[in-house]
Amino acid sequence: MLLDENAGHHQDDELVPAAEPHAGHAPLDAAAETQADLSAEIQAIGDAYRRALKDGAAPEIQPRLDFAPYRSSILRHPTKSLHHADPETIELYSPAFGHQDVHALESDLTIQHNGEPQGERIIVQGRVLDGDGRPVAGQLVEIWQANAAGRYIHKRDQHPAPLDPNFTGVGRCITGPDGSYRFTTIKPGAYPWKNHLNAWRPAHIHFSLFGTDFTQRIVTQMYFPGDQLFPLDPIYQSIVDQDARDRLVATYDHDLTSPEWALGYNWDIVLSGSKRTWTENEAFGDAGDEE
Amino acid sequence: MSKLTPTPGQTVGPFFGYALPFDKDNELLAPGSAGSIRLQGTVYDGAGEPIPDAILEIWQPDSEGNVVQRTGSLVRDGYTFTGWGRAAVGNTGVFTFTTVNPGPTEPLPGKPAAAPFISVAVFARGLMNRLFTRIYLPENEEALAADPLLSSLDPERRSTLIARRDADGGLTWDLRLQGENETVFLDFEGASQ
Numbered sequence: 001m002l003l004d005e006n007a008g009h010h011q012d013d014e015l016v017p018a019a020e021p022h023a024g025h026a027p028l029d030a031a032a033e034t035q036a037d038l039s040a041e042i043q044a045i046g047d048a049y050r051r052a053l054k055d056g057a058a059p060e061i062q063p064r065l066d067f068a069p070y071r072s073s074i075l076r077h078p079t080k081s082l083h084h085a086d087p088e089t090i091e092l093y094s095p096a097f098g099h100q101d102v103h104a105l106e107s108d109l110t111i112q113h114n115g116e117p118q119g120e121r122i123i124v125q126g127r128v129l130d131g132d133g134r135p136v137a138g139q140l141v142e143i144w145q146a147n148a149a150g151r152y153i154h155k156r157d158q159h160p161a162p163l164d165p166n167f168t169g170v171g172r173c174i175t176g177p178d179g180s181y182r183f184t185t186i187k188p189g190a191y192p193w194k195n196h197l198n199a200w201r202p203a204h205i206h207f208s209l210f211g212t213d214f215t216q217r218i219v220t221q222m223y224f225p226g227d228q229l230f231p232l233d234p235i236y237q238s239i240v241d242q243d244a245r246d247r248l249v250a251t252y253d254h255d256l257t258s259p260e261w262a263l264g265y266n267w268d269i270v271l272s273g274s275k276r277t278w279t280e281n282e283a284f285g286d287a288g289d290e291e
Numbered sequence: 292m293s294k295l296t297p298t299p300g301q302t303v304g305p306f307f308g309y310a311l312p313f314d315k316d317n318e319l320l321a322p323g324s325a326g327s328i329r330l331q332g333t334v335y336d337g338a339g340e341p342i343p344d345a346i347l348e349i350w351q352p353d354s355e356g357n358v359v360q361r362t363g364s365l366v367r368d369g370y371t372f373t374g375w376g377r378a379a380v381g382n383t384g385v386f387t388f389t390t391v392n393p394g395p396t397e398p399l400p401g402k403p404a405a406a407p408f409i410s411v412a413v414f415a416r417g418l419m420n421r422l423f424t425r426i427y428l429p430e431n432e433e434a435l436a437a438d439p440l441l442s443s444l445d446p447e448r449r450s451t452l453i454a455r456r457d458a459d460g461g462l463t464w465d466l467r468l469q470g471e472n473e474t475v476f477l478d479f480e481g482a483s484q
Contacts, residue, residue, distance in 0.1 A: 061296055061297060061299060062297075062299050062300060062420055063299055063300060063301060063302075063419040063420050064419060065418070065419050065420060067419060070302075070417070070419070072416055072417030073302075073417045073418065073419055074337075074417075075336040075337035075338050075340075075417070075468075075469055076336050076337065076342070076415060076416075076417035076418050076468050076469065077337075077418070077419065077468065077469060078422070078468060078469055078473055078474075078476050079337075079469055079470070079473060080448075080473055080475075080476075082422075082476050082477060082478035083440075083443075083444065083448075083475050083476065083477055083478065084477075084478050084479075085439075085440045085477040085478070085479060086402075086439065086479070087479050088396065088399070088405040088408075089352075089358060089396040089397060089398075089399055089405075090350060090351060090352050090358055090374075090393075090396055090408075090410055091350075091410050091423075091479070092399075093358045093360065094350070095350055095359075095364055095373055095374060095375030096359075096360045096361060096362045096373070097362055097364065097365065098362035098363075099362075100362045100363050100365075100366055101362055101363060101364060101365035101366055102365065129295060130295075131294065131295050131296075131297060132294055132295070133294055133295055140365075142310065142311065143310075144306070144307065144309070144310030144311070146306075152306040152309070153309050154305070154306040154308055154309050155308075155309075156305060156306070156308070157305075157306055168309070169309075169310075170309065170310045172365075206301075206303070206304060206307070206310070208311065214350045214410055214412070214423075215423065215479040217348070217412050217421060217423075218297075218298070218300045218420075218421060219300060219301070219302075219303045219414055219421055220298060220299060220300045220301045221301040221304075235301060235302060235304075235419075236301075238301075238302075238419050239299045239301075243296075244296075244299050245299070247296070247298045247299060248298065248299060248301065269298045270295045270296065270297050270298050271297060271298070272297045272479075272480060275479065
């Protein structure tokens, strides 16, 4: 059985996820919507957006909360517009994280078990900046991902691809004084999900980020350049603006590639602007608990 | 004014359960310790069904209204209040935190005082981008009436941001992503200051 993204409320957590004998492919469900159906919907939304842009609408920089091609969003998006609020004091700060919270080795996802994980070893590195270009120093970055075969270790992932006993797919780090982060991991595989018939997610790494203000908190996904699944994926396409989508795609960086060892990808992340009134010390000296 | 364009968010997806939760993630204080309260609620979708794959974060001042800037949320020592916690909902959509009643923070220069609240970030499978909201304490009608956000909302919507006080001193606050009594979600961009 394939992982069921739409399983909803009655999941049995006791389902055994272990790899089961598998017939080779999922039974075809004649009633299921096809990729062509979904692609047509995605195309229509994209066309309407491009027309609006031409007519002078402002470019959209975030995903649409209401994006029906991702079927699970239909009952899970607010129907009322977000209410504008000025951040209050607490929202102008973020929780503090440091080396008490995260061990330096947590940024290497390839050394968490006794053996080497299967797959293509990669380095993913970049900087976390705020909307004014200030480095976000001393902050928590969390990542999680599928293994090289496209399988998550999560118990609800029942994609019949092999688990890798040497790969969990979870990493953390604390950004440096210049906002830099760096992970060593394995290139994740694409994987099928049940949004529609023959739905496959492009390979991606989930990123969770904090800024200096809680209002900058985001969770997102980093993709790999040139993925042929981009036009077909309702989650990637929920960002209707091409420039905005491009901001989620890492750049292959041969200077970052480590000889005889790992391919390098660079991906900088920009959070929204800080709303705090910054003193010079805060702006240039804040490096978490790295004293 | 922002000079760089922000990176877009994306859904947290279905598989955060082995990555984002951590030991004592929802215990800002040890349960049962002096001054601790339970904050609980249920996350609902637009059909009124509880959703089993959401994860919430809270961020709040201490009971005196101080903004805490202490590390140690991910490896809690059991004594240090860091002001931040995380809770994945269970199969019935219920989340629970152990925390304190937030105190009133110092008002921002030139701004009216806000009523005490807990800041919330919400993530879920099927939710394209995180949402922000607030949980206000139900006491002190006067402070609630004067609060800049609450006073900008009509009474029906305003009530979605105010918790109920439980008999045991805890707080109950439900989150509705869509539909009747849809929770008020906040947009901080383009803020006036």
